[in-house]
Amino acid sequence: EREPPLRVRALVMTISLDLPKQILNAHTEARKQKNIKKEDVGGMLVKNAKNPEAIREKKLEPRTDGTQCLNGRSWLPCYGDLQTVIMYESHKLKYSIHPSSEKMYQDIKKLYWWPNMKxxxxxxVSKCLTCAKVKAKHQRPSGLLVQSKIPEWKWD
Structure with a gap:
């Protein structure tokens, strides 16, 4: 009495992050008149604060896909929560293994830029519970050191 074999159908699942499209949408949102003051850090977008229509293109260079970059790194505006997505991808995925803040900064800064990134x-990273648990096991406890008593004898 042999059981008939089970039939299995192979499924193909393609997962892709539409990050370039999200970045382009965030750039469009950041360049809107109502948002330009919030996003313009150090005159990155606007030539003259009195004339917000004069959009600056020299500091941020356009790419072929329509996104803006600074020194070859994609500029991430605060719209669309892209910064959090990038930090999550860089820190908590299986292949990244919770890098320290300095290592993570060095990795991210090769591709992306936003104000106050570091x-x-x-x-x-400081809010990551996994990192806090691991750090607690391997580092000295933080706090003030206890000063040892100074010996009391006469010196010649």
């Missing part, structure tokens, strides 16, 4: 990454 501080944002340090904050993100």
């Amino acid at each position: 501080a944002d990454i340090a904050t993100y």
Whole structure:
């Protein structure tokens, strides 16, 4: 009495992150008149603060896909929560293995740029519970050191 074999149908699942499209949408949102003041860091977008229509193109260079970059790194505006997505992908995926904030910053800065990036990454890593647990086992406890008593005898 032999059981008939089970039939299995192979399924193909393609997972892709539509990050370039999300970045382009965020750039469009950031360049809107109501948002330009919030996004314009150090005159990156606008030539003159009195004339917000005069959009600057020299500091941010356009790419072929329509996104803007600074020194070859994609600019990530605060719209669309892209910064959090990039930090999550760089920190918590199976292949990244929870890098430290400095390592993560060095990896991310090769491809992306946003204002206050290093501080944002340090904050993100400091809030990671897995990193906090591992760090607690391998590092000395933080806090003030206890000063040893100074011996009391006469010196010649």
